[in-house]
Amino acid sequence: MEQQANELIVATRAALTQASALAVQYSFSILGAIVLFVLGWFLSRLLHRWALRGLSHVRGIDMTLAHFFANILRYGMLVLVFVTVLGQFGVQTASIIAALGAAGLAIGLALQGTLQNIAAGIMLLVLRPFRVGEYIETPEVSGTIVEIGLFATEMRSLDGLYRLAPNSTLWNTPVTNYSRERTRRHDLQVGIGYDDDLDLAVRTMEELAVAEPRILAEPKPSVFIDSLGDSAVVVTLRYWVDTPDWWATTREMIKRVKLTFDARGISIPFPQVTYHNAQQPADLAAQ
Known part of the structure; x- marks a missing residue:
């Protein structure tokens, strides 16, 4: 014990x-x-x-x-x-x-798809093909950039709609940035009648380009005959403007060209087709 x-x-x-x-x-x-x-x-x-x-x-x-x-x-x-x-x-x-x-x-x-969006978001933030406030267009989506996130990019369309685009779709497709460059070109094409004064039309468009203060002096605006259409001679006014003024300037120039052409008697014909009735020989007509 x-x-x-x-x-x-x-x-x-x-x-x-x-x-x-x-x-x-x-x-x-x-x-x-x-x-x-x-x-x-x-x-x-x-x-x-x-x-x-x-x-x-x-x-x-x-x-x-x-x-x-x-x-x-x-x-x-x-x-x-x-x-x-x-x-x-x-x-x-x-x-x-x-x-x-x-x-x-x-x-x-x-999370392969999510990680792909993150990798694309990093590349978009590093290379900056577009920034907040710029308007872009791709084959699938277009709009003004609101926010660039790691997963997706928020956009606003021209008609005020909200759009959310995965970053991978924006990185793997061609992107057109309409706001990145400081200046932008516009080709205003107008068809005039074959019987109208061609020199008067060219001179009129040159005067309108000089009179518009938003059109840049350099590069200098130019007017040339673009093509001979089926029912009209196509005259082109090529000019450059600052990118923020592009939309307003192009709309205003279209209006001024139409009003000035009407005032100077230069016609802008509708598409038309002319038919010619061939005369039949007299001996065939007698039969």
């Missing part, structure tokens, strides 16, 4: 000694993990702030893109801190990294 009591006391002492040793060991591990986590948290925030400040000073970098890259750096640092904290407790971090890699691959395959 006494021997059993001594064995129990010895076992208890050994268990307490082992527990105290484990407590000391894990207390240092827990304390180190807390210190690593706190330092990593503040370091990630500091890295995010530095990256955002540095990218904001880079010319051509959109703030949406700057926030995206800064967040990647921050959360990448937090993942590294998390793996390091687990290593403090003796966890095999190699298996965790492999599991994270496999999970990332699975997520990437599942």
Whole structure:
């Protein structure tokens, strides 16, 4: 009985000694993990702030893109801190990294279309084929850019409709930007009758181009005979204007050409077809 009591006391002492040793060991591990986590948290925030400040000073970098890259750096640092904290407790971090890699691959395959839009959004924000406020046209969609996001681009059509275009559709297709260049050309084509005074029509269009203040002097406006149509001689007035004035100027010039031609007796004929009835020989007509 006494021997059993001594064995129990010895076992208890050994268990307490082992527990105290484990407590000391894990207390240092827990304390180190807390210190690593706190330092990593503040370091990630500091890295995010530095990256955002540095990218904001880079010319051509959109703030949406700057926030995206800064967040990647921050959360990448937090993942590294998390793996390091687990290593403090003796966890095999190699298996965790492999599991994270496999999970990332699975997520990437599942979100392939979304990641494609993100990649296209990054390229659109870096290369800037269009900016907010510019009017663009693609084979599938057209409108004024309202916002360029990482996933999609918001647009407003000419008739006031809201449009949301995935970035991948805008990146993988030709884009015509009507607002990017400072100046823009317009060819005003007018058909006049074959019996009208051709020199008068050319001189009239030249005078109208000089009288319009929004038409640029350089490149100099030009008037030329474009083609001989089925029912009209096509005269073209080619001129350049500032891009913001293009729409209003072209509409006004069409109106002035029509009114001036009417006042000077220059006709703008409708498409017409002339039929000629050939005379039959007299001997055939007698029969």
